[in-house]
Amino acid sequence: MKLKWVALAATLLVGWLMLHYRREVLVAWLLFTKSCPNCNLEGAYLFGANLQGANLQSADLRQASLSEANLQGSNLAEATLEQADLSLSNLTNANLMGANLRSTNLSGSSLIGTNLQNAALQRATLLFADLQGADLSNVDLRQVELYGVNLLSATLTGALLPRPSSRQPERALDFGVKRP
Numbered sequence: 001m002k003l004k005w006v007a008l009a010a011t012l013l014v015g016w017l018m019l020h021y022r023r024e025v026l027v028a029w030l031l032f033t034k035s036c037p038n039c040n041l042e043g044a045y046l047f048g049a050n051l052q053g054a055n056l057q058s059a060d061l062r063q064a065s066l067s068e069a070n071l072q073g074s075n076l077a078e079a080t081l082e083q084a085d086l087s088l089s090n091l092t093n094a095n096l097m098g099a100n101l102r103s104t105n106l107s108g109s110s111l112i113g114t115n116l117q118n119a120a121l122q123r124a125t126l127l128f129a130d131l132q133g134a135d136l137s138n139v140d141l142r143q144v145e146l147y148g149v150n151l152l153s154a155t156l157t158g159a160l161l162p163r164p165s166s167r168q169p170e171r172a173l174d175f176g177v178k179r180p
Helices: 001-034
Strands: none
Touching: none
């Protein structure tokens, strides 16, 4: 009986090591080729990585650390970035169309000219993010922290905007929208 438990524990450990090793190999591959569509990079550590122009379409980057990463011009369409840390990252002109960004930290990030059409941003944090010229068509922004956000020239067609709160009316819609 004791031997069965030892064998089970050893099997589980080997399985975990193989999965962990596989992710590290995929991270190295991504950093080298800047292409890893449909990859499972859940929980990957990519702090400050240079992924400019990378192809990460439909990749699983849940809970990944991408803080201060350069993702300028990258393709992250349909990617899963739920609970990822993208704070202070450069996503200028990136394609995040249809991406899952639920509970993602995008504070201080540059999203200038970024395509966020149909992206899921529920409970995301965008404090002081720069979304100038970004396309936020059909995005629900009602549960998003938008304090200090720059939305100058952003496309908001079909977007659902937060309503001013009776408790904090001065902070509810505090983002830079230039009106004619």
